[in-house]
Amino acid sequence: MDFIDLMQLVVYGLVLGSILTLGAIGVSLLFGILRFSNFAHGDIMTFGAYCAFAMVSGFHAPIWLALPVGMIGGALVSVAADQLVYRRLRRTQPVILLISSFGMALIIRSIAQLIWGPQDRSFVKGIQMPIHLGDIVVRPDHLWIFGGCISIVVLVHLFLTYTRMGKAMRAMSDNMDLARVTGIDAEKVIICTWALGGALAAAAGVFLAMDSRLTPMMGWSALLPIFAAAILGGFGKPYGAILGGMIIGVVSELSTAVLPSAYKPAVAFAVMVIMLIVKPTGLLGARR
């Protein structure tokens, strides 16, 4: 294992990390505002990816057009789940919502499987010509994924910083009661948060499916590293999710130098457990 091999793994790690970042930002935003760990997040990723896939395979749409369609799909499912079920459970114990979202995960996955079938799908057909950067090899897909994720993260940052709704979301996340007193329409902010979280999940799903393969189980398998990333960065802190996602991505890929690659989720988990023991509030200090 020389330096070039390690750098190659770091490149893969950054690609995986950017996907995890997108997923983790959604989880963190929802937690910040609703105090709710959404276990259906992974399956919303799957659903959004299938929506985009339907555009690509059905209408031969290019990926830059299919991606927003997938994101709209993810946002709609996310808002529908809230309006049909979560909204009515919001006043009960938070753990009831956890159980409900666990059930919601299976519902969304089953629907995706009923519509698109259980078989593996692939976004990219044929062989891609790799790009050589010195001795490091990069697939064109990887550039798309990394660039796409960075762009979306920047857009989210601008949205949270400069728009009225973005500011309202941050206010609700900081102090729900105070935000309400200032006249923020909480219900509207919650719906927008679900839509944003769902859209980000769907984008992560599309990129994950481009990186590997699209299967009904894809999103559920990604849930563990995504939550690991969110917790590492500080649960409820969207900016921490970027840090957490990148660390989990790079560490997972680097671990394949010494461990069978099947154990990648276990490595993500180990990093998370160590963080929880050392500093449970995460790198950027989540609220308890």
Place this chain on the structure above:
Amino acid sequence: MTFELSGLASYGVFLLTLAAIYGVLSLALNVQWGMTGLFNIGIAGFYAIGAYTSAIVTTPPSSEHLGGYGMPFLVGLLAAMVMSGLIAVAIGVITISLRSDYLSIASIGIAEIVRLIFKNEDWIGNGVRGIAGIQRPINDNPLVYLGVVLVILALVYLAIEQARKSPWGRVMRAVRENELGAQAAGKNVFRFRLEAFVLGSVVMGLGGALYAHFVGFVSPEAFEPVFATFLVWVMLIAGGSGSNKGAVLGAFLIWIVWSGTELLTNLLPAGLTTQASAVRVLLIGVLLQVILLRRPEGILPEERPHVGASPASSNEDEDEAV
């Protein structure tokens, strides 16, 4: 030696045996979630540990996996419980004091790692090929095995019901309802939570062992891990979490509903038959949401002691705003 029962009777025995095994799991989850409020969605992990342990301990020696040690059935069950318990202690010491959503994520991780280990470490359980030839006790008659499982279910029920009524069970409820209050009353909350986690995991391991001896075969994919976990949760919620009678009732009821959905999916048009499992999962998922929305306390709600002015009602959570 094989025993032939008529079609319907043998299906009934099959159904009841699995329902009883799920009853054991549902009781185990009731110790963790219903009584103590520990959110474990890694049931399948301990279930698999129990199933594999008993398989390795009871099968005849084999070059394909660890062991086997050719021990009797009861030794297999005991080993399954001890092994699940030891692993639960190791995991619990690290994770048990986490907040409920962190604990639940940690429990997904544990189940996933257990699955990965059994899948990738061929020397333990023969990898994806699994371990076959696990014997039932006494003889191969399914009716005898149903009897064995029912006796064990009854013993587990009595033990856990005894624990629930004991001072230990009261502390558990206190920990669940008001952790700080329990601490202020001088209770070592960490120790009590750990005990409940380990006890529940031991019983989950037992359930896994009973399953392994029933089907005679274990493999990493034989459990449908996420789904088995989910079904146990639906059973406990439907029956009434906190109530042991409810846990058992929920297991039988939901298992019958789940098996009934199979009859329903047989009516699907031919093109959709490959999708039958997705339809069934969808139905059970919707059923859970309906229960949570309409009757979150379950069919047999937990019996609460009547104390002073606060009557035993199941709606005491309503003051929790958003």
